[in-house]
Amino acid sequence: MARYAHIKDSVALITLTNPPVNALSAAVRHGITESVTRALRDPTVKAVVLCGENGKFCGGADIREFAGPMTGPAFVPMLDDIEAGDKPVVAAIEGMALGGGLELALCCHYRIAHSKARLGLPEVTLGLLPAAGGTQRLPRLIGIPASLELITTGRHISAQEALKLGIVDQVTDKNACEVAVEFAQRVMDKPLESRRVSQQTVQCPPDLEALLENTMVQVKKRARGAIAPVACVKAVRAAATLPYKQGMERERDMMGTLFNSGQARALQYFFFAQRAVGKWSLPSGACWNNTKPKPVHRAAVIGLGTMGRGITVSLVAAGVSVVAVEVGEKQLQAGKQMVMAILERQAQKKGVAAPLDLLRFSNNLKDIGGVDLVIEAVFEDMALKKQIFKELSSVCKIDTLLCTNTSGLDIDVLASITGRPQQVVGMHFFAPAHMMKLLEVVHGRHSSPEAVATAMSLGKKMGKVSVAVGNCPGFVGNRMLMPYVEQANFLLEEGATPEQVDQALEEFGFAMGVFRMSDLSGLDVGWRVRKEAGLTGPSVAATESPRKRQGRRYGPIADLICEQGRLGQKTGCGWYLYDRPGGREAKPDPWIRRFLEEYRTKHGLKARAIDKQEILDRCLFSLINEGFRALEDGIAAGPEDVDVIYVFGYSWPRHMGGPMFYAGMVGLARVLERLEHYHQAHPDVPSLQPSTLLRRLVASGSPPVQQWRGFIKRMRSQL
Numbered sequence: 113m114a115r116y117a118h119i120k121d122s123v124a125l126i127t128l129t130n131p132p133v134n135a136l137s138a139a140v141r142h143g144i145t146e147s148v149t150r151a152l153r154d155p156t157v158k159a160v161v162l163c164g165e166n167g168k169f170c171g172g173a174d175i176r177e178f179a180g181p182m183t184g185p186a187f188v189p190m191l192d193d194i195e196a197g198d199k200p201v202v203a204a205i206e207g208m209a210l211g212g213g214l215e216l217a218l219c220c221h222y223r224i225a226h227s228k229a230r231l232g233l234p235e236v237t238l239g240l241l242p243a244a245g246g247t248q249r250l251p252r253l254i255g256i257p258a259s260l261e262l263i264t265t266g267r268h269i270s271a272q273e274a275l276k277l278g279i280v281d282q283v284t285d286k287n288a289c290e291v292a293v294e295f296a297q298r299v300m301d302k303p304l305e306s307r308r309v310s311q312q313t314v315q316c317p318p319d320l321e322a323l324l325e326n327t328m329v330q331v332k333k334r335a336r337g338a339i340a341p342v343a344c345v346k347a348v349r350a351a352a353t354l355p356y357k358q359g360m361e362r363e364r365d366m367m368g369t370l371f372n373s374g375q376a377r378a379l380q381y382f383f384f385a386q387r388a389v390g391k392w393s394l395p396s397g398a399c400w401n402n403t404k405p406k407p408v409h410r411a412a413v414i415g416l417g418t419m420g421r422g423i424t425v426s427l428v429a430a431g432v433s434v435v436a437v438e439v440g441e442k443q444l445q446a447g448k449q450m451v452m453a454i455l456e457r458q459a460q461k462k463g464v465a466a467p468l469d470l471l472r473f474s475n476n477l478k479d480i481g482g483v484d485l486v487i488e489a490v491f492e493d494m495a496l497k498k499q500i501f502k503e504l505s506s507v508c509k510i511d512t513l514l515c516t517n518t519s520g521l522d523i524d525v526l527a528s529i530t531g532r533p534q535q536v537v538g539m540h541f542f543a544p545a546h547m548m549k550l551l552e553v554v555h556g557r558h559s560s561p562e563a564v565a566t567a568m569s570l571g572k573k574m575g576k577v578s579v580a581v582g583n584c585p586g587f588v589g590n591r592m593l594m595p596y597v598e599q600a601n602f603l604l605e606e607g608a609t610p611e612q613v614d615q616a617l618e619e620f621g622f623a624m625g626v627f628r629m630s631d632l633s634g635l636d637v638g639w640r641v642r643k644e645a646g647l648t649g650p651s652v653a654a655t656e657s658p659r660k661r662q663g664r665r666y667g668p669i670a671d672l673i674c675e676q677g678r679l680g681q682k683t684g685c686g687w688y689l690y691d692r693p694g695g696r697e698a699k700p701d702p703w704i705r706r707f708l709e710e711y712r713t714k715h716g717l718k719a720r721a722i723d724k725q726e727i728l729d730r731c732l733f734s735l736i737n738e739g740f741r742a743l744e745d746g747i748a749a750g751p752e753d754v755d756v757i758y759v760f761g762y763s764w765p766r767h768m769g770g771p772m773f774y775a776g777m778v779g780l781a782r783v784l785e786r787l788e789h790y791h792q793a794h795p796d797v798p799s800l801q802p803s804t805l806l807r808r809l810v811a812s813g814s815p816p817v818q819q820w821r822g823f824i825k826r827m828r829s830q831l
């Protein structure tokens with residue numbers, strides 16, 4: 113796990129060998145300890161170079177080991193011994209030095225980085241802090257302000273930035289290992305005292321207290337209840353105010369708390385969940401490693417509204433040449449201006465030229481004949497989309513992939529309009545599409561594995577986290593959102609206010625509560641969907657009770673609000689009041705309060721006090737229940753898919769792992785019991801009826817979320 117070689121007469125070369133990222137597993141730590149001891153004892157060795165196999169220095173501690181009891185050499189004494197040794201140790205950083213990997217480099221006396229290497233202390237993203245001396249050594253090396261920023265965000269930086277900050281001593285375009293060996297030969301006789309970072313004093317800025325306090329306020333605001341960023345600030349404070357040894361004690365104590373926390377478990381689960389969703393598979397057995405994607409060099413985007421603009425920007429930014437089509441001249445010009453402005457802003461930030469040569473605008477569908485892939489992003493109207501797909505199948509070359517950005521309409525219906533249903537897939541982006549990381553790739557009944565592979569790989573190229581999902585109304589994300597929104601509406605009928613519901617959800621960790629989110633995206637979006645579904649509008653029979661649809665409870669409040677022209681931020685009022693149309697600051701609206709009182713009186717409803725727990729239980733558990741149903745139906749392949757969708761697409765707090773992980777944390781039996789309780793109280797609300805999968809999991813002793821895929825497979829094969 114660490115290879116030892118004696119080279120150039122006087123240099124010991126120690127290579128970490130634990131593919132794919134040379135993580136510091138117990139075996140690797142054994143290897144390092146043994147090799148360093150050997151080098152320090154060998155009188156013919158005058159200097160040591162530490163590097164990683166396959167051009168990767170080290171990706172940090174082995175995260176998988178955190179799930180069980182830690183064995184093997186402890187990190188801190190191992191690193192302290194390297195630093196205290198009497199022979200210079202040079203870290204040759206290629207690929208990455210992250211987390212424990214960077215901490216390993218920080219205890220070396222010199223650091224040489226390859227120009228393409230990335231460095232960082234991302235422990236905070238795993239619910240931890242850099243507990244192998246990172247919080248104490250980094251501030252001594254680069255000062256408090258830069259350390260605070262790097263440790264609390266977990267940001268990866270380039271070798272060039274690391275050089276500027278003083279983290280590395282040299283950056284090279286050559287083989288970093290060879291450069292480090294030459295470097296080691298030059299410094300082998302130099303004194304080491306000044307090179308031991310732990311022995312240096314921390315340079316504190318004069319306004320230290322204000323800086324720490326200010327950072328704490330910012331971090332708490334961003335953290336939405338996450339505890340690790342707060343601990344990171346406290347650990348850096350310890351570096352600034354305490355001697356090294358005491359600082360290390362603070363670091364260890366805080367790590368002890370974080371290490372065993374539910375948040376750390378959730379974030380570490382989520383790290384692997386993100387990687388698991390890339391390994392997609394279809395019911396046919398086709399999957400990520402047996403299907404080759406087609407290259408996409410030229411694409412077309414149809415429709416230059418909010419979605420089309422964001423998709424165009426993302427494609428161009430990924431190096432794909434795009435023809436953006438919009439039929440109306442006014443919309444075309446407005447879209448063109450916006451797309452170019454965003455691309456120019458992005459390029460300015462990076463200090464490069466905007467790739468405008470990749471971009472063409474047209475008002476004629478015939479201009480897209482030669483593209484490899486089309487993404488339709490017009491208004492959410494089935495008739496319009498059908499007409500476009502019909503045209504696309506006649507103007508596009510025979511092997512062009514036809515994709516739709518629908519947020520929930522039936523992919524199979526669109527595919528059936530074309531003469532090439534196997535080449536139709538959904539690419540459901542989230543607004544704003546150039547910022548949001550999530551992409552649902554929807555496979556229809558006829559979608560070919562190659563079409564799915566191409567959309568998945570294009571999504572990755574565009575910097576998205578692509579999740580393959582099945583075809584059903586709302587796919588995974590919006591399907592689960594329906595019962596969540598429905599419960600929030602019912603809570604208003606029963607006595608809650610929008611701000612009370614939102615406050616409970618925001619305290620839970622959502623960036624925005626359901627009503628503020630709805631105001632932001634526009635209340636007309638859901639209104640249109642409900643009209644299409646025949647739940648409201650002229651298709652509803654006059655004899656139908658306003659609070660019942662097809663024998664089920666229905667909450668018409670959102671429809672009534674829309675009928676008043678209150679469509680959210682864009683109209684200056686929705687569930688909240690804004691200072692102007694397009695305003696952002698939501699204020700409670702006395703009009704809504706009055707409206708709700710009158711509504712309840714009209715329908716003979718008596719308002720009751722509703723507590724935070726009931727709000728959370730009903731909104732979250734109904735959403736989770738639908739997640740179980742999506743798993744049961746095979747629409748989502750595994751709980752990781754659902755969780756990644758919710759964290760990246762719907763701002764579910766990452767430190768809660770995602771809805772399915774959260775259900776496991778709360779206890780599946782409790783989720784089941786609460787759903788049963790609320791379903792008994794509201795028998796006319798089917799979304800509260802516990803799903804079969806949830807019942808079966810509970811009956812099987814509530815296995816951990818990591819085992820659900822196997823369980824679901826077995827459950828399906830027994831049906």
Ligand SMILES: CC(C)(COP(=O)(O)OP(=O)(O)OC[C@H]1O[C@@H](n2cnc3c(N)ncnc32)[C@H](O)[C@@H]1OP(=O)(O)O)[C@@H](O)C(=O)NCCC(=O)NCCSC(=O)C[C@@H](O)CCCCCCCCCCCCC(=O)O
Nearest residue numbers: 135171172173174175187211212234242243244368371387
């Ligand atoms: C490294 C990457 C940037 C590479 O990205 P890339 O896109 O190229 O590849 P993938 O992301 O797909 O990864 C490939 C493959 O590798 C797996 N993997 C990656 N990194 C790790 C890792 N660190 N450990 C394990 N496995 C890893 C990944 O899962 C993929 O495999 P798969 O099968 O899933 O496809 C990118 O991967 C990346 O960003 N990695 C994570 C980097 C990171 O976050 N590093 C920090 C790790 S945490 C750490 O280092 C902590 C240190 O500070 C040490 C602290 C010492 C703590 C000691 C414990 C003390 C306990 C005290 C408490 C006890 C209290 C008590 O109970 O008494």
